[in-house]
Amino acid sequence: MTPIEIRLPLDDAQIAKLRAGMTVRLSGPCYTARDAAHKRLTEMLDRGEELPIPLTGQCIYYVGPSPAPEGKPIGAAGPTSSYRMDAYAPRLLSLGLKGMIGKGARTQPVLDAICRERAVYFGAVGGAAALLARHITSSELIAFPDLQSEAIRLLTLDHFPAVVLIDALGNVFPERA
């Protein structure tokens, strides 16, 4: 299982070669957002406001890290369950979001939106939080500081291990009977 190296932000050529079940290493910028931040982003869109983060080609990691110890960019930082973001994800995908990192299965509307927008859903191993933190080299607070661990941060990933769970053709790993 030799992983494929992927540079973030994603471009169409990179997305086109990804297939469900492939292991990858992600490097480059990536934003964090969980339930509460997604709710706020959606409310801002409803009000016609400009979002605090760019979406085109970007990747969102569903994570709420634990506090960073002194001298470290981030605390433990594993994925949270992605299905809780399913109510919001199709809208962000329609606005140019290309990648999501989380854990667990997605619902049909998200799967459809991933195909339609030619995006990709990566899985990281839930609970491997201290190991994954070693693959995050910087973290900067971007928006919603009052949300604490749920605030939006800009991370730099460095060979972050993940698996393609849904590819742009709608293939899902693992195939469910």
Add this chain to the structure above:
Amino acid sequence: MREISCEQLRTAVAELFLTANRQISSDIRAAMEQARDRETSPAARYALEQLTENYVCAEEDGLPICQDTGMAILFADIGQDVHFTGGSFEDAIQRGVADAYVGGLLRKSVVSDPLFDRKNTLDNTPAIIHASIVPGKQVHLLAIAKGFGSENMSRVGMLTPSAGEEGVFNYILETARLAGPNPCPPIVMGVGIGGDFEQAALLAKRATARPLGVRHPDARYAALETRLLDAVNALGIGAAGYGGRTTALNVAILTAPTHIAGLPVAVNICCHASRHAETTL
């Protein structure tokens, strides 16, 4: 009468939650290493390699093993001859939890109002306390740091007596199937059978902390535990949901007397990061 100071209680509670979050218990660690070595699916093996390596990373880097350091649950079995001095029992526990989560750089994951405000309390309090009075003059504390990825996949079923063993078996298996990859498999399943609606759930929560390898003292329930464990593993959900042979590390059942009309079954799912610690004061 034996006196225990609230200060001692506070310190003990803080230590329990710190230990639970930073160090996985040796039985879980051994079971995860064994699962890794026996795994034949490459993707699941890759996940198990990361998870066993993660324990080392957490130790070396001074991080909790999972970023969801949980809601703090404390079972306190209090000897009836114990008298707590120098403050309030409840307050001492809440302060101990805040000490651990604020001082120990654990994540604060509690909001004050569940539906409308959802405002973070900033110190992970309140903890959920289950206190009971037992004979003697000791205090036994069991701390569980409960992540909600797995908590959200838990269920209570009010079955009726005609459901019998097969009904109970199917309900528990169905719970694991519905949970799929979300609760971070390999999971630990705590099951409460009997009592009423909330006692079944309490038994299930407590069962998640039973050491691996210990079976229910009644051979019939012990057999049901192993039969369920095999069936859950046959689902093929696998580590991280990547397939393979290890979906669960354990199924632990606790039972209680119930009503003539009822057969409550509660299933509390816990992830592989089954974090608990106990001590006796």
